[in-house]
Amino acid sequence: MSPTSANVSERSQEPPSLAISTVIFGLRPSEASGRPTLWLPLVRRIRQPYLGQWALPGGPLAPSESLQDAASRNLLETTGLAPRYLEQLYAFGGLHRSVGQRLVSIVYWALVQPDEAELTRESENVRWFRADRLERLAFDHNDIVEYALWRLRNKMEYGSIAYHLLGERFTLAQVREVYEAVLDKQLDPANFRRQLRATPHIEATDEYLTGTRHRPPRLYRYAGPVPDGSTRQSQAVRAP
Amino acid sequence: MSPTSANVSERSQEPPSLAISTVIFGLRPSEASGRPTLWLPLVRRIRQPYLGQWALPGGPLAPSESLQDAASRNLLETTGLAPRYLEQLYAFGGLHRSVGQRLVSIVYWALVQPDEAELTRESENVRWFRADRLERLAFDHNDIVEYALWRLRNKMEYGSIAYHLLGERFTLAQVREVYEAVLDKQLDPANFRRQLRATPHIEATDEYLTGTRHRPPRLYRYAGPVPDGSTRQSQAVRAP
């Protein structure tokens, strides 16, 4: 008996079930241009509903863990990932986001650095996809990814967030490439570097990146805070 | 038998219960200065836990309603209020926010105009409180109100939001008073009015407010959008 065959009025009396999911963004070089682009890991559904379709990693909330802990644990179990940057995104609870059950999802979003992304346990059922070329996903997960992208872009126009997609050392041009990939627009290198140097928590190291066929750029380091479990502040509030 | 006497390991196996609550802000004149200040309606707990303490209006999520509908319905049932401005705030799910049960709350926040605020069914168990002088509330509701205040301030520094606290017609000085009350700082009247006039959706009417003992100020009208149920965008993203 498939879940959709359940009596509707009967089902509508059951309490809504609660799940925690996460949108994870990481950088990978585009196959075409080689420039960094946004990717995200998805897992294949191995049960109904949406059996066989790709979906955000997630799962139920265990009674003894916080929401953020549940997100972390589900992520680790399904993909092997343990992002340092993890924040709540939004709670989705529309009536028709799932078939056969009423489902409320509290969704988190995460950024992974290259060393973290390498920990992905890729398989037939776990794969990275380009964020801007997604097929049809399970549930309303296409909408959720779109919203997470909007949030990422919005937040990147402000704060100290791009570094959570880069490694420990980086050139200012690499940071600019991240901005250009995420915001999808060209930025003036000269002005961009001045702005970055003016922001706090960006420290110059005395190292340089060699091996390029031009003047070796200086390497920088991010020395700022990473949001912990209690960081609600970074959710913010700007008019559309 | 009180709820806290339940066996802990037994309780920890039950699924977390889900509730929807709302922080509602409205303006009332301060008793002392007469200037507008932020107030919010609270309801008294009439059952355990936290029996007798004041709490945010809220209740369970019915299986056949969306999250926002649940917020609206709970609000109407407990306080009589039906705010036009209603948005999701955050999902709170810490392990120890309630005693005797694991509770996850999806919290909304609302702004009411004076005509809406008048609909409050005040009683022994429903009352308005000054937002900046709250006593100890049930659950973690003090923290939630603080966060909602942070969001309100943050959002007000940006967008078209103050009008949702005022009536249909208002003077620019009234808008400035709202900003000053919420942000708790003085603003230059001359510059403030120029900024407002430059923002969209603010239309001058040909009416003037009379009865003051100085030059009659012009009345304005807000002609912009109000967030509907699907408005996720207004959640935004600015670094702390």
Place this chain on the structure above:
DNA sequence: GCAAAAGTGTTCGGGTTACACCCATGA
């Protein structure tokens, strides 16, 4: 030397801030 990107200097213009000053009403 040449190409290419790193890195610096300078100008321009729009927007915010500070503050002087005039206007229209009630009493």
Place this chain on the structure above:
DNA sequence: TCATGGGTGTAACCCGAACACTTTTGC
């Protein structure tokens, strides 16, 4: 006429956009 806020004008300042120019490497 005076007090009080409404409303206008203006100069200083700040900051980002645009872009010319110098520097340092690989080839």
